[in-house]
Amino acid sequence: QSVLTQPPSASGTPGQRVTISCSGSSSNIGSNPVNWYQQFPGTAPKLLIYTNNQRPSGVPDRFSGSKSGTSASLAISGLQSEDEADYYCAAWDDSLNGQVFGGGTKLTVL
Amino acid sequence: EVQLLESGGGLVQPGGSLRLSCAASGFTFSNYAMNWVRQAPGKGLEWISGISGSGGSTYYADSVKGRFTISRDNSKNTLYLQMNSLRAEDTAVYHCAKGSGNYPYNRIDPWGQGTLVTVSS
Numbered sequence: 001q002s003v004l005t006q007p008p009s010a011s012g013t014p015g016q017r018v019t020i021s022c023s024g025s026s027s028n029i030g031s032n033p034v035n036w037y038q039q040f041p042g043t044a045p046k047l048l049i050y051t052n053n054q055r056p057s058g059v060p061d062r063f064s065g066s067k068s069g070t071s072a073s074l075a076i077s078g079l080q081s082e083d084e085a086d087y088y089c090a091a092w093d094d095s096l097n098g099q100v101f102g103g104g105t106k107l108t109v110l
Numbered sequence: 111e112v113q114l115l116e117s118g119g120g121l122v123q124p125g126g127s128l129r130l131s132c133a134a135s136g137f138t139f140s141n142y143a144m145n146w147v148r149q150a151p152g153k154g155l156e157w158i159s160g161i162s163g164s165g166g167s168t169y170y171a172d173s174v175k176g177r178f179t180i181s182r183d184n185s186k187n188t189l190y191l192q193m194n195s196l197r198a199e200d201t202a203v204y205h206c207a208k209g210s211g212n213y214p215y216n217r218i219d220p221w222g223q224g225t226l227v228t229v230s231s
Contacts, residue, residue: 002154035217037155044205045147045155047219056219088155092215098169099145099157099214 003028004089006102013110017077020105022089024070028100032092034072036065039086039104048087049074076107084109112136112220114206119225126196130225132189132206140164140184143209145218146191148202148227156202159191160214169214174200196229203227 005023012018022034036049047056049065052072062083064075072091076083089102118130132144145160159180160169168180179192189206203224210216 033216037218039155044221044223046221047217050210050217050219086154090155090157090218096172098171099147099160099218101155101157104154 002103003093003096003100004091004102006087006089006105008103009106009108011108011110012076012079014079014081016079017075018079018107019076020074020087020089020107022072022074022102024072024091024100026070027095028070028091028093029067029072030070031094034065034067034089034091036074037088037090039088045088079109081109083107112208114208114220114222116204116206116222116225119204119227121228121230122196123231124197124229126229127192127194128196128227130191130193130204130206130227132191132222134187134189134206134208137208139182139187141212143212143214144180144182144189145207145209145214146180146189147205147207147218147221148200149205149224150199150202153202157218158204160209161189162214163212167213193227196227198229201227201229 033051037045038048039045052067053065093100177195205224206222207218
């Protein structure tokens, strides 16, 4: 059972906009920045969004993040087949004194 | 370019020990927190430990507290994870990953490719 809650799966067709939610609590998302990671099978995770809504250089602006209260979301617009991957949210948890991750969302491009 | 190269994984019996290493390059190692994050086969990511840039502060997930010890040698640009009393549920790919500041409170980037630890008799 992950501390942060994500839907296990999401899907969309090419060109669509999809969102992935991440729900937490006051000790993690409610008081610390949220980061999102993208992982393709057999590879290391890669930072996709940091500090709620910032994109590292090289990440397309199709990817965006937002946070409100104890929840966050990742939006992908203009969905492409190469976006098919696993997506994880994460944040520092002040009560646990450690990083916590969501269980991950497998995105399928139909 | 930041590079993180893990080593030390392998097959170990339940109750055994293993020490992982992570050789870092491409940045001023002592200025940044470091983390270990694992991923069991077919499962999600689990942060297990972090250490401050100086090594003076360490952080652990409850699942490994008392069994695993994180440390670093800033003179060698190397991060370690000493794993004792290993259990079958510790079987995973272990990733070394750089923090964004002196403490492991923030984003983790980049990640090493990982080293596989298998706990089995």
